Amino acid sequence: MNLTINASFLPHDDPDASLAFYRDVLGFEVRDDSGYDGMRWITVGPAGQPDTSIVLEPPAVDPSVDEGERRMIVEMMAKGTYARVLLATTDLDGAFERLEAGGAEVVQEPTKQPYGVRDFAVRDPAGNLIRVQEV
Numbered sequence: 001m002n003l004t005i006n007a008s009f010l011p012h013d014d015p016d017a018s019l020a021f022y023r024d025v026l027g028f029e030v031r032d033d034s035g036y037d038g039m040r041w042i043t044v045g046p047a048g049q050p051d052t053s054i055v056l057e058p059p060a061v062d063p064s065v066d067e068g069e070r071r072m073i074v075e076m077m078a079k080g081t082y083a084r085v086l087l088a089t090t091d092l093d094g095a096f097e098r099l100e101a102g103g104a105e106v107v108q109e110p111t112k113q114p115y116g117v118r119d120f121a122v123r124d125p126a127g128n129l130i131r132v133q134e135v
Contacts, residue, residue, distance in 0.1 A: 004051060007043070010083050010128050011059035011073070015040040017125035018056045025102030028054075054085065077127045080107075084129035092134035096120050099132075 012018035022028045022044040031053055032043040039061060045053040059077060060070040076082035089095045096110050104122035107129065112118045119133035 006051060007053040007055050008085060009055045009057050010085060010124070010126070011077055012042070012056045012124075012126045013059065013074070013077060014125055015042060015056065018042065019044075021102070021104070021124050022054070022056065025099060025104060027098075080123050080127035080129055082127070084131065087130060087132045088135045089132055090135055092118060092120065092132065095132050104130075 019030070019033070019042050022042075023030055026044075027047070028044040029047050030042065030044055031050075032041070034041055039058040041058075042056040043053050044056065059082075060073045065073070073082060092110050099122050100106055104124070107121035107123060108119075110118060110120045117133050119131055121129060121131045124130055
């Protein structure tokens with residue numbers, strides 16, 4: 001079996017702020033930007049990697065999610081505890097400087113972790129945790 005990761009999903013509560021962050025600060029390509037019934041899905045991904053994407057979506061759009069669960073998801077997003085993604089770069093310090101200059105909320109500056117990885121953490125406009133590790 002030969003499987004690849006095609007797309008992962010992260011919630012957004014402000015599509016324009018999320019678009020600006022992922023496109024202008026992270027430098028991702030916009031692959032799709034579509035809406036339906038007042039909601040908006042934005043697909044972004046790193047240049048040169050057309051088969052790997054992140055879909056920024058409205059929180060809890062699954063019809064099986066009830067109103068209580070939807071409120072809980074929105075509360076967890078506000079605290080930054082709902083979703084996260086791990087990115088990698090060969091230039092950790094440059095990536096950190098770019099995100100910090102772009103206004104990302106810094107959670108942790110570049111640090112050598114006890115388990116051997118050097119990384120940092122920021123939050124996107126919706127509160128999603130983004131860890132970036134050096135490779």
